[in-house]
Amino acid sequence: MPTTNSLDLEQTVISLFQQEGWQVRLASPEDKKDYTFELERGEECIAVQLRNHKAKVHVGYLEKFIDFLEQPDGARFTKGFLISTSGFSPSVFTYMLTEEVVDISLGTFKDSQIFWEMEPPPPPPREEITYIGVFTCKGGVGKTTISAHLAGAFALNGYDVILVDLDxxxxxxxxxxxxxxxxxPKGSLGATITVLNHDEWSEEDYPDIKVVVCDCSPEYDANPEEFIKRFHYCIIPxxxxxxxxxxxxxxxxxTFRAIRQVNSEAELFVLINNYHADEDKRNEVLNDILKREFKDLAKHDPxxxxxxxxxxxxxxSKQLLYWGYHLVEGSKPQLAFREIAGRSFPKADFLKLLDYLEDETTIEAARE
Ligand SMILES: Nc1ncnc2c1ncn2[C@@H]1O[C@H](COP(=O)(O)OP(=O)(O)O)[C@@H](O)[C@H]1O
Ligand SMILES: [Mg+2]
Incomplete structure (x- = not known):
């Protein structure tokens, strides 16, 4: 929902640019989904995307804007400005600083001015340890891949993470x-993912750790109950x-039933893996069927x-498919976050998942 009148806001921002000698042209109605207006001055031609929403801008929006600028339609622009009235999620900065993205500047519009953002905000302190399980009663759905790369997204955002192998x-x-x-990103301090077996993890031994991600066994009984009990979130690929x-x-x-035997509080999230985003029609049909089935299941469990x-x-993605190739090569362990032609889909996807979890969950409330 827009926070203030979008037209007023658009006018205010446009006049700021006009004062600096920019020629402004509004996007046509068909182009509005890609950008709000364009700026021209000398050789420069900039697509400006103005976002006036209560929630911070997420990696998902940034990625859409990048996609547009990289397409033939966006090629005439020399750069992009993404301007938000409510700031940007930490993952947006991580993405900007670790990818070789097209030339984009991030600006926050506040008190009638645009503040150009350079630095990610420091990660907020986490009071309690957050336990996240990745669990489906089935093999080969991506539990190991997802737990490792979700831990990777936390690490990219500056959190040390423990990854517990329950399989x-x-x-x-x-x-x-x-x-x-x-x-x-760019010379700042990184973070570590430490892999442990379940019997090696103790909260006292790792006082600075605030995030624990567990890769579960598909056989429910093989997972130590004390771990399932602790989950605040559970991702079900x-x-x-x-x-x-x-x-x-x-x-x-x-899977729901198994978790609920011992944990009635955890927020459970079904997540689609191996998604082919270009298969619009078939995805829509299949997604509707699964969503309907899910609604029935979730009726009694909010x-x-x-x-x-x-x-x-x-x-x-091929990167996730071949993740682990370092074992064959005998090279150092790594995640599948490396950019190919300047982009990494896995990195964007897992930062988006983190944005989603931070935003959507009522976990803080559930802990009280
Ligand atoms: N998003 C993806 N894109 C491509 N390949 C994937 C993806 N997710 C998982 N895979 C591949 O699927 C296989 C099974 O994944 P894995 O994480 O081991 O599943 P699980 O732990 O549930 O058994 C692996 O070979 C992995 O490389
Ligand atoms: Mg596995």
Whole structure:
């Protein structure tokens, strides 16, 4: 919902640019979804996207703007300005500073001025440890991949993370060894992901840790109950494919039931993995079916959520498919966040997931 009258705001921002000698041209109605107006001065031609929403701008919006600027339609622009009336999520800064994105400046409009943002805000202190489980009663849906890269998104945002391997196959241990260090953006301090077995984790031994991500075993009974009890959030990866859809609803049902045996408080999030974002029509149909099934399941449990893949999904990517190739090469453990042609879809997706979790959950309330 816009916070103030959008037209007034647009006029105010436009006049700020006009005072600085910019020629302003409003976007046509068809172009409005991509940018709000354009600026021209000498050789420069800038697409300006003005966002007037209560919530901070997320990586999802930034990515859409980048997509537009990289397309032929956006090619005539020499750069982009993304201007928000409510600031930007920490993940937006992480994304900007770690990707070789097209030339974009972030501005916050406040007190009739634009403040150009350079620095990410320091991560806010976390009072309590947040436990996040990644659990589906099924193998091969992406639990290990998602837990490692979700931990990676926290680390990119400056939090040290513990990644607990609850699976007897110990895939995390094989893939990441004792852990991995992620350097911070542009010379800033990075953060560490430490991989532990469940019996190696104790809160007293790691007093600075505020985030624990658990890669669960698909066999419910193999997961130590004391961990499931502690989960504040649980991510339930699933895949949107026709053969699996009814079966998947059943798997989701079993997964919900298993968690609820010992934990009635955790917020449960169904997350689509292996998403093919270019398959609009088929995705829409399959998504509607799964969403309907999910609604039935969640009727009696308000803490179950279905993350609409239009908002956040983990896209199918070659980087995630071949994650672990370092084992074959005998090189150092790493995550699949490396940019290819300047972009990393996995990084964007996991930062979006973090944005979503920070925003959407009532976890603070649930803890009281
Ligand atoms: N988004 C994705 N895109 C491409 N490949 C993926 C993706 N997520 C997982 N994979 C691949 O799917 C396989 C199973 O994933 P994994 O995380 O091991 O599942 P689980 O832990 O649930 O058994 C792995 O080979 C992984 O590389
Ligand atoms: Mg696994």
């Amino acid at each position: 007897r196959q110990s895939n995390l241990r094989k893939l990441l060894g004792d852990g991995v260090y992620l350097p911070g 699933t895949i949107l494919n026709p053969l699996g859809i009814n079966k998947n609803a059943d798997v989701i049902k079993r 803490k179950c959520h279905y993350i609409d893949p239009e908002m956040v999904a983990i896209r199918f």
